[in-house]
Amino acid sequence: MEELKEKAILVSVILTNKDKQTIEELSELAKTAGAGVVGMLTQKRKSIDKTYYFGKGKLEELKKLIEEKGANLVIFDNELSGSQLRNIEKILDTKVIDRTNLILDIFAKRAKTKEGILQVKLAQYKYSLARLRGLGISLSRLGGGIGTRGPGETQLETDIRHIRRSIVYIEKQIEQIKKHRSLYRKRRQKNLVPIVAIVGYTNAGKSTLINALTDANTYTEDKLFATLDPLARKLRLSDNKNIILIDTVGFIRNLPHQLIEAFKSTLEEIKFADVILNAVDISQSNYEEKIKVTEKILSELDYLNKPIITVYNKSDLLDILPKNTENEIYISAKNKTNLASLIAAIQSMLKQSCD
Ligand SMILES: Nc1nc2c(ncn2[C@@H]2O[C@H](COP(=O)(O)OP(=O)(O)OP(=O)(O)O)[C@@H](O)[C@H]2O)c(=O)[nH]1
Numbered sequence: 001m002e003e004l005k006e007k008a009i010l011v012s013v014i015l016t017n018k019d020k021q022t023i024e025e026l027s028e029l030a031k032t033a034g035a036g037v038v039g040m041l042t043q044k045r046k047s048i049d050k051t052y053y054f055g056k057g058k059l060e061e062l063k064k065l066i067e068e069k070g071a072n073l074v075i076f077d078n079e080l081s082g083s084q085l086r087n088i089e090k091i092l093d094t095k096v097i098d099r100t101n102l103i104l105d106i107f108a109k110r111a112k113t114k115e116g117i118l119q120v121k122l123a124q125y126k127y128s129l130a131r132l133r134g135l136g137i138s139l140s141r142l143g144g145g146i147g148t149r150g151p152g153e154t155q156l157e158t159d160i161r162h163i164r165r166s167i168v169y170i171e172k173q174i175e176q177i178k179k180h181r182s183l184y185r186k187r188r189q190k191n192l193v194p195i196v197a198i199v200g201y202t203n204a205g206k207s208t209l210i211n212a213l214t215d216a217n218t219y220t221e222d223k224l225f226a227t228l229d230p231l232a233r234k235l236r237l238s239d240n241k242n243i244i245l246i247d248t249v250g251f252i253r254n255l256p257h258q259l260i261e262a263f264k265s266t267l268e269e270i271k272f273a274d275v276i277l278n279a280v281d282i283s284q285s286n287y288e289e290k291i292k293v294t295e296k297i298l299s300e301l302d303y304l305n306k307p308i309i310t311v312y313n314k315s316d317l318l319d320i321l322p323k324n325t326e327n328e329i330y331i332s333a334k335n336k337t338n339l340a341s342l343i344a345a346i347q348s349m350l351k352q353s354c355d
Contacts, residue, residue, distance in 0.1 A: 008035040009065055012042045012077035013054045025253070026077045026099060028203075033106050038069040052091075053084045059091055066094055075102055079256070082131035100127060100256035107259065115177045119262035122170045126258045129163050132156060193234075194243045194350050197270045198311075199298065200279035201290040202250025205313040209279060209333035210247045213343075232269075237347060246273065253293045267301060275349045276308045277342075282330070283317035307349045311342060 008030050012023040027037050043058050052059055053076065062074065076098040080088070089096045097105075104124050111117040198206045214233040233245045246269050255263055270276065278294055280287050291310070298304045309327050316332035324330060324338070329345050331338040 005034060005036040006073045007038045007069065007071045008073040008075050009039040009041060009062065009069065009071045010037060010075050010077065011054075011062065012040075013048070014042055014044045015046070015048070022077055022254075026075065026102075029099070029102055029106065030075055033102055033109075035073060035075070038071050039065050041065060048078075051084065051087055053078065053080055053088065059088065063092055066092060073097070075099070082133070085131065100258065103252075103256055103259065107262075115174060115181075116262075118170050118174050118177070120259075122167060122174065123256075123258040123262050125163050125167050125170070127256075129160065129167070130258075132160055132163070194241075194274045195246060195269075195272055196243050196275045196277060196346055196350075197246045197248060197273035198277045198279055199248050199267075199270065199294060200251065200277075200311075201281070201294055202252050204250070204279040204281045204290075205333045206247050206250065206279045209277075209311065209313060209331070210245050212333045212336050212339060213245060237343065239347075243346070243350070246270075251290075251294050251297050264301065267297075270298075270301065270303050270306075273303075273306060274353055275346055276303065276306050277311050277346075278308055279311045279313050281314050282312040283314040307353055309342070309345050309349060 010023055010026050010030060012026065023040060023042060027040070030037050041058070041062055043054050045054060049055065065071070066074070072094060074088075074092060074094055074096045076096065078098065079100050080096075080098045085096055085098070104120065104127060107120045108124065111120045198210060200206055210233055214235050233247070235243050235245050237243060248267055248270065249263060276298070278291065278298075280291055280294075284290065295304065298308075307327075309329060312322075312328065312330045313333050315321055315330040316335050316337065318330075321330055324341055324345075326345065326348070329338060329342045331342055333339075
């Protein structure tokens with residue numbers, strides 16, 4: 001039976017100079033999470049309202065829209081504090097989440113390896129902790145419960161203590177996994193197999209490309225974040241030499257801060273790459289902006305000094321195919337077009353970096 005979709009209304013409070021395109025991205029994210037978008041509401045404001053995030057009049061308008069559209073979920077593009085969430089929920093009488101919560105949810109669904117799952121759990125706990133702290137001491141004291149709570153401890157304090165303990169436990173597990181991973185990496189380096197990392201904005205087609213090149217069955221889907229962990233695949237080149245292709249998690253602008261650590265850790269593998277392929281969905285009008293987001297993240301991680309080939313993917317959707325250059329290749333991963341040119345470019349880059 002098909003899962004019943006949640007009907008979502010998206011809300012974006014546009015502060016001065018804020019990028020207007022983010023509500024479209026939020027809409028993509030909501031669909032990725034499995035929600036149906038039934039309405040959108042935006043408001044321009046100079047500042048954030050501490051209690052309700054935006055104006056109370058606008059909240060009433062939102063309440064009407066919810067009734068009109070039969071919505072049962074409201075997603076805010078902006079990050080809300082614990083008390084703002086609670087105040088808004090009270091007025092709307094509908095589930096309210098923010099962009100961070102939405103992204104965490106998508107990551108939770110998509111995590112595949114043990115480390116990925118743990119990293120997302122950790123980020124979720126940190127998010128909940130910040131939200132609970134934000135609620136402050138306003139919740140009623142529940143008294144001492146046997147075995148679970150200390151005398152006079154509030155439910156809130158119990159929850160916070162439980163979350164803190166879980167965070168420490170998960171961090172220890174992640175540390176163990178990292179040790180294992182560095183052992184694997186050392187073994188790979190010993191074999192001197194060149195590493196090619198595929199990076200790029202989410203949905204650019206990285207998994208499809210790695211499949212097309214290696215015929216591996218990496219999970220692909222027309223939703224954001226199909227890849228949450230680096231996945232390594234071997235590719236034999238025409239000169240019988242092997243390379244290792246590494247798929248990485250899709251980049252996104254304004255990643256919630258709770259996820260930055262998780263994200264960076266899954267990108268650690270790029271540090272050991274000999275060549276980086278920056279996959280770009282050329283069919284999107286804002287592809288140049290997405291290249292900038294990718295480059296910004298690579299530069300923050302100090303990886304921009306590595307040889308990079310920009311791989312313009314989905315060129316089957318273009319009317320005219322532009323000419324390749326040494327470090328710009330136009331392909332269609334889906335139709336397996338121009339893959340030979342891409343492999344030749346990788347070989348030539350590897351040769352240059354060895355010379
Ligand atoms: N038209 C067209 N669609 C493509 C091409 N390559 C990939 N796609 C589609 O784009 C969507 C995203 O592809 P993925 O390979 O999952 O993208 P990704 O970059 O790995 O995504 P994340 O894991 O979210 O970062 C899928 O629906 C693919 O079928 C292509 O060359 N042409």
